[in-house]
Amino acid sequence: MTAFARHEEQTELGTLNWEIRSVNHRYLEVAFRLEESFRPMEMAMRKLISDTLSRGKVEVSLRYKAPEQQQDKLEINETLAQNVIDQYQLLANRAENDAPLDLMKVLQWQGVIQSQSLDQDALNALLMQSLEKAVADLVASRKREGASLQTMIEQRCQQINDIAEQVRQRMPEILQTHRQKLQDRIAELQINLESERLEQEMVLLAQKSDVAEELDRLQSHVNEVNSVLQRDEPIGRRLDFLMQELNREANTLGSKSIDTDTTRYSVDLKVLIEQMREQIQNIE
CATH class of the missing domain: 1.20.5 (Single alpha-helices involved in coiled-coils or other helix-helix interfaces)
Known part of the structure; x- marks a missing residue:
């Protein structure tokens, strides 16, 4: 999830200023920018972050300023x-x-100028406490962004359901229109076609253009998306998979289309799905 957090801790041991940036990534990848004196704490910091986050490319930057009295002497x-x-x-x-x-x-040159010695153990403890607060701020930022994305996805899902219902309701009308076109064409060509043969042609056309299963699966996938959005766990990969399934049904709907409106509905579906898919790349 794309997010940013800044946290500053001012104490008698100095000032710690954290900046954490997070963008979507298939796995958890954490990069640190630290002073050399804090490098021994990197493993502990990685564990703290991995215990909280499961996906994302995370950049962690720390600026440390020693107490004023420590800066008077070199x-x-x-x-x-x-x-x-x-x-x-x-x-x-x-x-x-x-x-x-x-x-x-x-x-x-790094390490040539040294500050006066501090209680490194106390400073390290402060370091971890302030990092924990910074990560909490990042999580809060991600949740706010996630809530906004959830609203957008739910709106697109409702639009997909609306389109599916419109297609379902229009199918009898579309078939009747094609029956009339076929009859008009037969009359125009002055072909003597038996009523039974006409019905056979209409049955074949109805079977070829039947999209009931695709509409059912489309709405089933939409229901699953809405269900997944309510889970309190990482859902990005699951949603990404569901976008693929939705896109497959939209493509099949387009390939079976015998009407310009149905074709347009298929295109509208794919636009909505792509809008969701792009945003889902930002979800953990």
Whole structure:
């Protein structure tokens, strides 16, 4: 489900600012953007998210700001800084490049500047608590989006039912119209056709154009869609399958059509089904 959540936690240990984006995906795929100091917590964070979400491509971003008193003093990892300088010098000699080293870039190297030590265990606990709140905000966002999608799908299902009823009611009229056209054509060509033969032709035409089963299945699938929408579980894949079944019946209705209105109804059905299918790709 497409959704977005932002959550900020301000404490004496610093400020944690989470941003979580979610788009539809066949499976659950989670990507993190974290500072290196928080990487050891990634497995725990993945578990927290997988315990809540089952599908979706989820991007999780964390910005951490240390307390003001921690930012007044800088500590430099001299060993790492020297290693960066040495490696630069080695590459510069090999490339015969005598350009001076920009020391500011050395300071910007990940891990060269270190903040004063914090209670990492306490910070990690805060990290998980704030992530749990951010994920809860994401779930709430997904539910709001889901409610909107549910309303749209239910409306399309009602339109499909209405079309199916219109086709069902019009079939006797359509067959009668074709009977009259056939009789008019016979009279025009001055063909002496026995009444029994005419009835046989009409029976064959009725059998060929009979769409009662397709209409029954169409409405049965619509009922199943409405039922699935009420379930408190991931339903995206089930709905996607039902869209395929609905589309199959709409195609069969079109292939059996002997009337321009029925053909138009088939096209209208496929438009409605495609509108639902596109949105269902966003449902978990």
